[in-house]
Amino acid sequence: MSLILQREDYFPGDTLPVTVAERLPQPSFPAHRHTFSEIVIVWRGNGLHVHNDRPWLVTCGDVFFIQDDDCHSYDSVHDLVLDNILYCRDRFSLGIDWAQLIPARTAESPVCWRLTTRGLALARGVVTQLERECRKNDPLSIQLAEALFLQLALILRRHVYAADRPWALPEGEQLDLLMSALQGSIDRPFDLAGFCQQNQLSERALKQLFRQHTGMTPSHYLRQLQLCQAKYLLRTRECLISEIAARCGFDDSNYFSAVFVRETGLSPSAWRQQFIASARPAGLPCRLT
Structure with missing residues (x-):
């Protein structure tokens, strides 16, 4: 049976919609699920990420979209550095159609994407700002955190491509x-x-x-x-x-x-x-x- 990670153990407040969990580095971690969703961005190193029983070799630039009913784990890691951007969609207040920005898990839409070098640099800056705002719990910081998450989602949509359906990047x-x-x-x-x-x-x-x-x-x-x-x-x-x-x-x-x-x-x-x-x-x- 897989572990279940709870919201209260990772979110500083019960109204905060998004937070950042740094993994510097990410150790091997057994199969688990969560009561929240997350976006995983890999900055450096390599390792094996098993997502819903499918193994993926992950390294710099890989992006995973993990839903709250997904099961995943990490193994055979080597200096694997990543950020987990955790979010609770039911806590968002902006009138955004998140389904258009965050890919759903379907047979046609892979859960693993690659982020271009340019996109990786842009995403890193936003994640750094987001990590700072997530330490606070005042109303303005909560709104700013959600706005930064939106900015990150837009950057990912513009700069990612499917990892298992590659093409030449002009x-x-x-x-x-x-x-x-x-x-x-x-x-x-x-x-x-x-x-x-x-x-x-x-x-x-x-x-x-x-x-x-x-x-x-x-x-x-x-x-x-x-x-x-x-x-x-x-x-x-x-x-x-x-x-x-x-x-x-x-x-x-x-x-x-x-x-x-x-x-x-x-x-x-x-x-x-x-x-x-x-x-x-x-x-x-x-x-x-």
């Missing part, structure tokens, strides 16, 4: 372009040298920039993305191990199994077996959704 900075390309290469090899040549970038400088923000090399990041996708498919699709290996960028299923065991301590079959007894749709075809 005005993206170097890190945005590389992240987008890697997200789109889970099922095939990625040629970093060719990417840099095509985009007229310095491969050495780009590698340094990537490691500075994520704590990983591009190749390690891609491998972790592939393993996250493999875990998801093993749990939700009745595919042959060789099919899953191919869909996650591994030409050799034996090599895939060896890498999977090294990273998780379990073979792909043993990983899948953990969830056989769990309730899950049976007979789903081997395709991504």
